[in-house]
Amino acid sequence: MGVTPKLGNLGVVTTGLEDAVNWARTGATWPLLFGLACCAIEYMSTQAGNYDLARFGMELNRASPRQADLMIVAGRVTRKMAPVVRQLYDQMSDPKWVISMGDCASCGGVYNNYAVVQGVDEIIPVDVYVAGCPPRPEQLMHGILTLHEKIKGERIADWA
Amino acid sequence: MNIPDPLDPVAALNAAHPDAIKDTKTFRDELTIIIEPQDVPTVLRYLRDTPGLIYNYLSDISPVDYYPEYDRPARFGVSYHIYSMLYNRRLRVKTFVEEDEPVVPTATTIWPGANWLEREAHDMMGIVFDGHPDLRRLLMPADWDGHPHRRDYPLGYETIQFSFNVEEIMKHKPFAKE
Numbered sequence: 319m320g321v322t323p324k325l326g327n328l329g330v331v332t333t334g335l336e337d338a339v340n341w342a343r344t345g346a347t348w349p350l351l352f353g354l355a356c357c358a359i360e361y362m363s364t365q366a367g368n369y370d371l372a373r374f375g376m377e378l379n380r381a382s383p384r385q386a387d388l389m390i391v392a393g394r395v396t397r398k399m400a401p402v403v404r405q406l407y408d409q410m411s412d413p414k415w416v417i418s419m420g421d422c423a424s425c426g427g428v429y430n431n432y433a434v435v436q437g438v439d440e441i442i443p444v445d446v447y448v449a450g451c452p453p454r455p456e457q458l459m460h461g462i463l464t465l466h467e468k469i470k471g472e473r474i475a476d477w478a
Numbered sequence: 479m480n481i482p483d484p485l486d487p488v489a490a491l492n493a494a495h496p497d498a499i500k501d502t503k504t505f506r507d508e509l510t511i512i513i514e515p516q517d518v519p520t521v522l523r524y525l526r527d528t529p530g531l532i533y534n535y536l537s538d539i540s541p542v543d544y545y546p547e548y549d550r551p552a553r554f555g556v557s558y559h560i561y562s563m564l565y566n567r568r569l570r571v572k573t574f575v576e577e578d579e580p581v582v583p584t585a586t587t588i589w590p591g592a593n594w595l596e597r598e599a600h601d602m603m604g605i606v607f608d609g610h611p612d613l614r615r616l617l618m619p620a621d622w623d624g625h626p627h628r629r630d631y632p633l634g635y636e637t638i639q640f641s642f643n644v645e646e647i648m649k650h651k652p653f654a655k656e
């Protein structure tokens with residue numbers, strides 16, 4: 319982040335608007351509280367003390383999509399669940415991001431059958447795919463940090 | 479308490495309903511009685527209520543699709559797995575229904591617990607249970623097309639991606655928009 323040097327001893331920091339906003343957005347990307355399958359177990363352990371997502375300002379899972387910034391699709395999306403996931407995504411307020419966690423959410427994984435959506439990107443736009451079955455907490459955190467890199471690259475012209 | 483001696487279900491059924499049993503099979507000491515669809519309620523009720531039989535617990539209702547092997551009486555088989563908690567023995571009552579009219583009388587009048595079992599059989603295999611109080615889909619979405627456990631139902635809707643066909647598949651993949 320391009321923070322320009324301090325002006326004397328005034329304790330004032332100057333920066334660009336984009337940098338400040340993106341810094342704020344990456345600092346508290348609240349995820350939506352929901353899990354669909356076994357990846358949610360790994361997601362929970364990412365949240366818990368050993369890996370501690372609070373370091374990224376993500377200790378708070380919002381149970382309401384209106385207050386969530388990030389949707390982590392943790393698990394396979396069945397075709398019965400797909401309208402629900404899409405509705406949750408539509409209810410989230412902008413700006414919003416989506417992490418597809420695990421093979422099943424990314425491409426259907428081992429569930430190549432009639433009941434499972436072959437990748438959640440068929441129903442909602444995905445920003446970061448995390449591979450693994452299920453991904454370890456380190457992999458999910460790498461996905462989150464990758465998303466942070468993407469958010470930091472957003473510009474005013476891209477804002478909706 | 480006076481518990482009557484257990485009866486042989488085939489002999490008892492033959493005495494009470496002479497034309498009900500079409501065939502019997504024994505496989506690994508498990509007895510299967512094959513009956514006509516219209517006899518299902520009477521036979522099940524008889525097996526449940528007769529002293530000496532008391533098959534009082536309906537374990538499961540399982541439909542089977544024998545497509546494309548047509549050496550059976552009909553395409554679909556519907557099995558009722560019943561269990562006697564009094565005598566600790568099991569029995570399988572099976573019936574066959576045709577593809578163009580897969581209708582079996584409901585067992586919910588005998589066991590209310592047959593409700594969801596029959597709904598699942600209807601959802602997955604398309605068996606129609608005549609007289610069922612609420613024959614909706616149980617597992618699949620309400621607007622689903624077809625019955626997925628039929629043998630002629632396509633398994634998936636997308637070819638498995640490998641490196642040689644990934645470009646072709648990704649070209650037709652319905653990616654979502656914002």
